[in-house]
Amino acid sequence: MTALVIDGLRKTFGGVKAVRDLSFTIEPGSVTGLMGPNGAGKSTVLDLVCGVTKPDAGSISIFGEDTAGLRADQVTRLGVARTYQVIRLTTGLTAVQQVITGCYLQRETSLLASILQMPWARQRRREIEDIAMYLLDRVGMADRADILAEAMSYGEQRRVEIARALGSNPMLLLLDEPTAGMNVQEADRIGTLIQALRDDGLSILLVEHSMRMVADYCDHAVVMNFGAKITEGPPADCLDDEKVQDAYFGRQRDADSQ
């Protein structure tokens, strides 16, 4: 079944048409790169998919389920997880605690059993701690599990945020510029991780500003400008497209000021 179907999506903020008549799909087990200059509307698309903001028109369906009328936490329960363009980790929690918050949907423990610390609740919590450590290991952060996230470097916080997103064992992962502010080696490690996750069966929507990341790590690319899709297809073809070149290098300043 198709992982994500976006059809005729539209969203306006005041006078700004952030997303206009956008349609595309994500095939299961693939990495789709969502590209476009700053202000193109990429993050708004993620917010709409997650149910954080409601579309003015159009529909979104995730693994066949229409998300219209669902709260954000209900959309998450369909198997969606995300990271944020501006890191949003919880203040005062260590790396492993951050990932445990991400495992909330996997807790399998009733409120009462959890409060009374019943033996099975403790057992499950230990399993969750193991899962959290495993996920930190996957993003290369296992040795920093007990460090407060706010004491970490920017790139490290990004990786913790990815581990947190994986905590709910999602089927569709939305990453909003996960390599922003990283050097090339760091970005390549994230790229390798993204492909490994895809090989595990995850469907991934990767919002990326960098053409190189999309060319190297995505199976499919969708390019937006001024809220609308300008082209889609294999990454290499998209990057050569005149309209894309124009959007990135020709009219960059217009897009920024919109």
Added chain:
Amino acid sequence: MQWLSDFWAAYGSLAGLAMVNAVFALACYATLSTGVLSFAPVAFGAVGGILAAQLVLHTTIPLALIVLCGGMAGLGFAMLLAPALLRVEGHWTALATVALVLVTRVVVRNVPALTGGDNGLTVTRPLSMAVPVVTLLCVMLGFRALHHSWYGIASRVVRDDPAVAAGLGINIRQTRLIGFGVSGFAGGLAGVLLVLVQQFVSPDSFYVHVAFVMITGAVIGGSFHWLGPVLGAIAVTLLPALTETLVPDSQDIGSGIALLLALVFLPRGLFDPRVVLLQLSLAQATRTRDPRYERR
């Protein structure tokens, strides 16, 4: 042991009041830890306290059971009000609970059969100090269990960033409803204890001064761990007595100054586990940082 009974005679009721206020501050912390500022525990306390007064006057139910009944009454009242209080957004919830405190006083004054009206009711039942001590300890154990539960984990994210919490599949409204339930139970217990410690209940028992003690307790003590409000409330209760002996007729100036100093110098309160954790983390972070990941 002479000094102990002397001390108790002189300061027993003050110690009792400190424990009452600690439970009130925890009731305030219960919703605060889900990101909702609420003064409703004053009203929850009134419900619990007045019920306790009636039970003491008209029945011979053991005190432990009366305390529990007061807690349950507070819980019931909280669950009745919480959906309405959570309908309004953010700061308006706080304002709605302030209105609730004002309404509570009007109601208490105007149902003299239950509340004694303006004259109040004298509630005479010899009280062993064990009652407030054991109640406070039980409430603290309860908050400790909540802190480590999945509810505690969820509430930390909800308070820090509700949108992120929803993105993790956490039901914000449900988390806050539980917070109100806990607040109602603790508030009800605090109300019972207040009546039992003061052996008297009147419209003035549950009014804005309780809200003031609650919130200053949480701010001075720290509202990021359940131990903070307990320490803060005890400090706020004992401080006026202390300043009174040092500077006669100073009244509430001491607590006012303490609140200001706390806000300026300890914005996260006396007790904040993050302070130590941050120091440890910074030390470890520089020690173990992997150079491969460093930005050049």
